[in-house]
Amino acid sequence: MLAKGKFEPSACMEQTRMSRATKVRLTGFKWVVVLLATLGLTHLAFAYSHFAQAPRPYDGIRSEPTAPGVSWVVMDANTGKILSENEPYTLRYPASLTKLMTLDLAFHALRDNRIALNTALPVSNAAADVQPVKLNLVAGQTITVQQAMLGMTTLSANDAATALGQYLGGGSIQRIAALMTDRAHQLGLLRTEFTNPSGLPNPNQVTDAYDMAILARHILLTYPQYRYLFSVPSFTFEGREIPNIDGMLKLYPDVIGMKTGFTDLARFNLVTAATHNGHLLIGVELHAQSWRVAYRIMAHLLNQGFAAEKSSHPHLVVADNASRPRIVASHPRLAEPRVIASAQPMPHDNYHRVVESQSIYVTEETIPGWTAQVGAYYSYADAKRQAILIRDMRHSGTARIGSAIVHGRRIWRAQIAGLDRVTAERTCSFMASRHQSCFVIGPRPESIAMR
Numbered sequence: 001m002l003a004k005g006k007f008e009p010s011a012c013m014e015q016t017r018m019s020r021a022t023k024v025r026l027t028g029f030k031w032v033v034v035l036l037a038t039l040g041l042t043h044l045a046f047a048y049s050h051f052a053q054a055p056r057p058y059d060g061i062r063s064e065p066t067a068p069g070v071s072w073v074v075m076d077a078n079t080g081k082i083l084s085e086n087e088p089y090t091l092r093y094p095a096s097l098t099k100l101m102t103l104d105l106a107f108h109a110l111r112d113n114r115i116a117l118n119t120a121l122p123v124s125n126a127a128a129d130v131q132p133v134k135l136n137l138v139a140g141q142t143i144t145v146q147q148a149m150l151g152m153t154t155l156s157a158n159d160a161a162t163a164l165g166q167y168l169g170g171g172s173i174q175r176i177a178a179l180m181t182d183r184a185h186q187l188g189l190l191r192t193e194f195t196n197p198s199g200l201p202n203p204n205q206v207t208d209a210y211d212m213a214i215l216a217r218h219i220l221l222t223y224p225q226y227r228y229l230f231s232v233p234s235f236t237f238e239g240r241e242i243p244n245i246d247g248m249l250k251l252y253p254d255v256i257g258m259k260t261g262f263t264d265l266a267r268f269n270l271v272t273a274a275t276h277n278g279h280l281l282i283g284v285e286l287h288a289q290s291w292r293v294a295y296r297i298m299a300h301l302l303n304q305g306f307a308a309e310k311s312s313h314p315h316l317v318v319a320d321n322a323s324r325p326r327i328v329a330s331h332p333r334l335a336e337p338r339v340i341a342s343a344q345p346m347p348h349d350n351y352h353r354v355v356e357s358q359s360i361y362v363t364e365e366t367i368p369g370w371t372a373q374v375g376a377y378y379s380y381a382d383a384k385r386q387a388i389l390i391r392d393m394r395h396s397g398t399a400r401i402g403s404a405i406v407h408g409r410r411i412w413r414a415q416i417a418g419l420d421r422v423t424a425e426r427t428c429s430f431m432a433s434r435h436q437s438c439f440v441i442g443p444r445p446e447s448i449a450m451r
Contacts, residue, residue, distance in 0.1 A: 065093045069087055069090070069287065070289075072284060072286070072301060073282075075281065075283075077221065083281070090209075090286075091207070091208055093205065094207040094261060095262050096161075097261040098261070099153075099261075102168075102176070103219065105176075105180060111223070117146040121145060123159070132428050133155055133429060134160070148160040150232065151242065153257075153259070155242050161197050168197075184211070187214060187215065191206070208286075213282050213284045220273055230256055246272075252298075252299050255272060256273040256274060264373075264376070264437075269287070276306045281306065285297055292435075367398055367400055367418045368443065370420055372390075372397070372428050373439050374436070374438050377411070378409065390431070391416055394416065394427055396427075397427075399415075425440055
């Protein structure tokens, strides 16, 4: 986690541009589409238009997923029109947005009657042992498909996602990852690769904002009967109330929600769907500085998207992943997505309070046991304050400051050390309930994903 007020990379707001060669290729395609449509060959016209509308290449450059800045896309779900974008084709780590693809495969299996909502999923050792956030499933128990899906859409439970993914993959995480990637490419997510069903870190698991918008649109339009899963405020599991940790559900009116995601490198990711006056918009935001900033940016983008929809005229569909042919608008030119969102910086995040305490022991020495990392900062003082604050609130462990060099710059890590595993996991669950990032470090230092 590199939260606002602590990590201040340059937020480049320049739009990704097509190369000149790409424009020439698209120019050729658009006239082929018009010619075919004129001849009445609708299905062939759709095939060419869908190919022409595929994500624009990044000029052969593979972007660094941890590059500074925030990537976003706002899409009209009904038409596929892009309303605003910023760095939409920059590769990013999806974190728990990965679970949307696992859910898509589950929805597909439900539709084909290969599974049912009450199908019992066995919990393997691999599922039980994944890192938090999780439902604390135990190897050997079973969980229903519906319980697993609710665990994924509310708490973003990694153990539930792994159990569901393994079942769909015939017991193999590698197989479900391959199925997820194949399905992604079939839907038009051409730059997305998956390596596991939960979103736990893997350098080969990447996506971009455009691809995530296509996936969200496909889920919303193809499986409307399951939209409720993203909006439920909580559900009861084994006598416990499991909350929905998506802050947009409380912040924004008429929101469907969808998915949050965080890892130390992915930072704060968000996919949100909302409705207003008959319009259904999808917002995707990747690599934000904190949950507070991510939610504020998303609300801002959706507000401007709905305002634009209210006054706009019909546009050419520029994103489509439906399985049925769509009628392409009569205008023969593929227009560049129109950016309507302000390029001005979003409000600063003042979520973290400054707390001073001389009574809490702070050390930079290694401490045996489990550790909960509760923040990462460019300032030693900020890291110290955060460690003291959480130590004060949890009344356990020792406030500790760690450090590392990331991209040539020193990062200070706020940690609560000297914990047992259960206490460390509970500390991170507490942080998740407050929409703050956290991850558990075992006795041997190892960065792991949380949400």
